[in-house]
Amino acid sequence: MHADLLRSLPKPVCAYLYDTAALRERAASVRAALPTGASLMYAVKANGHPSVVQTMAAACDGLEVASGGELALAVDAGAKRIVFGGPGKTDAELAAAAAAGALINVESLHELRRLAALGTAPPVCLRVNRPGGGLHGSHTMTGTPTPFGIDETQLGEAMTVPGVHIIGFHLHAVSNNLDGAAHAAFVTDALTWSQRAAGELGIDLRVVNAGGGFGVDYLSGASMDLTPLSAVTVPPGLDLIFEPGRYLAADAGWYAAEVLDLKTTHGRTFAVLRGGTHHFRLPAAWGYSHPFTVVPVDEWPHPYPRPSVRDTAVDAVGELCTPRDVLTRGRHVDTLRAGDILVFARTGAYGWDISHHEFLRHDPPRFVLVPDAER
Numbered sequence: 409m410h411a412d413l414l415r416s417l418p419k420p421v422c423a424y425l426y427d428t429a430a431l432r433e434r435a436a437s438v439r440a441a442l443p444t445g446a447s448l449m450y451a452v453k454a455n456g457h458p459s460v461v462q463t464m465a466a467a468c469d470g471l472e473v474a475s476g477g478e479l480a481l482a483v484d485a486g487a488k489r490i491v492f493g494g495p496g497k498t499d500a501e502l503a504a505a506a507a508a509g510a511l512i513n514v515e516s517l518h519e520l521r522r523l524a525a526l527g528t529a530p531p532v533c534l535r536v537n538r539p540g541g542g543l544h545g546s547h548t549m550t551g552t553p554t555p556f557g558i559d560e561t562q563l564g565e566a567m568t569v570p571g572v573h574i575i576g577f578h579l580h581a582v583s584n585n586l587d588g589a590a591h592a593a594f595v596t597d598a599l600t601w602s603q604r605a606a607g608e609l610g611i612d613l614r615v616v617n618a619g620g621g622f623g624v625d626y627l628s629g630a631s632m633d634l635t636p637l638s639a640v641t642v643p644p645g646l647d648l649i650f651e652p653g654r655y656l657a658a659d660a661g662w663y664a665a666e667v668l669d670l671k672t673t674h675g676r677t678f679a680v681l682r683g684g685t686h687h688f689r690l691p692a693a694w695g696y697s698h699p700f701t702v703v704p705v706d707e708w709p710h711p712y713p714r715p716s717v718r719d720t721a722v723d724a725v726g727e728l729c730t731p732r733d734v735l736t737r738g739r740h741v742d743t744l745r746a747g748d749i750l751v752f753a754r755t756g757a758y759g760w761d762i763s764h765h766e767f768l769r770h771d772p773p774r775f776v777l778v779p780d781a782e783r
């Protein structure tokens with residue numbers, strides 16, 4: 409967890425550490441677990457830090473982007489391939505994606521018609537919200553009413569839109585699935601369904617995009633077992649795309665925040681951090697307690713007593729003026745003092761990127777890349 413690096417940072421410590429070598433190692437291990445014939449894209453929305461994006465552009469087959477801003481990042485990072493999705497694309501974003509040579513995942517009939525009107529006929533996949541075919545995770549996106557994709561019953565109408573070049577389907581269905589065998593079964597079913605649907609609709613099927621959704625369990629430290637995926641058979645000539653974000657980036661990031669104050673009110677102990685949900689919103693958004701470890705900092709340069717607790721359950725809370733600024737509730741500590749640093753592991757994905765940075769206008773964290781010598 410890079411204790412010495414954290415202790416060396418300016419005080420009060422508040423930082424995200426990102427380890428680009430860990431990103432490369434994870435990308436290599438995911439690739440090794442995927443079936444032959446599969447492509448690995450990184451979903452930029454998990455972590456759009458330019459160094460992370462550059463690392464993944466080199467380590468993966470391409471990048472998955474979901475806005476004009478992410479598209480620009482991916483182009484700057486030299487992505488070998490780009491796929492572009494998202495339920496609300498503007499005409500300008502569609503044109504930029506087509507100009508960048510991206511494979512566009514079209515999410516509605518109206519979007520398909522708007523794309524056709526651009527006149528360039530770039531290759532597209534239809535994102536489909538199938539009945540069934542869903543998976544269990546933290547967010548389910550298909551087999552249920554959502555803003556994502558085209559209802560399966562409307563695919564025939566999509567085929568009547570002139571001036572588009574449909575080469576496959578996009579079937580991203582879930583986020584944070586923890587069951588590898590179920591995920592492999594979903595992918596196999598997605599391939600079977602795509603071949604049948606393409607046959608019925610008259611599509612020359614080249615691409616099936618199975619999306620992302622490989623899960624990590626923040627509470628237990630477990631991750632989805634990828635081994636069942638290697639047994640999926642990819643039909644010859646077909647490009648099976650995976651585009652995970654969380655699984656690739658989560659373990660390459662740590663959020664660290666110094667304890668500014670430590671107090672007990674009405675029998676409950678609070679560690680108030682130089683940081684909070686405006687930097688790391690995920691636990692508040694999902695309603696769980698993110699585990700932390702304590703990096704002890706022994707120096708105490710002040711003449712007044714150092715707040716400290718022993719053998720106590722503490723709530724790790726932030727510096728915002730709201731009782732909802734909570735990262736962790738009731739976690740036991742052997743010893744904790746003001747000036748110690750709490751480190752939240754597995755925060756390389758959906759950490760800073762999903763947080764409401766401007767609320768209360770505190771200084772942002774430092775962003776520190778772990779030097780190779782520290783590994």
Ligand SMILES: *Cc1c(COP(=O)(O)O)cnc(C)c1O
Nearest residue numbers: 451580583584620621652653654
């Ligand atoms: C968010 C997203 C991903 C990545 O999801 P993870 O759960 O981070 O793997 C992939 N594809 C699409 C279309 C997405 O919206």
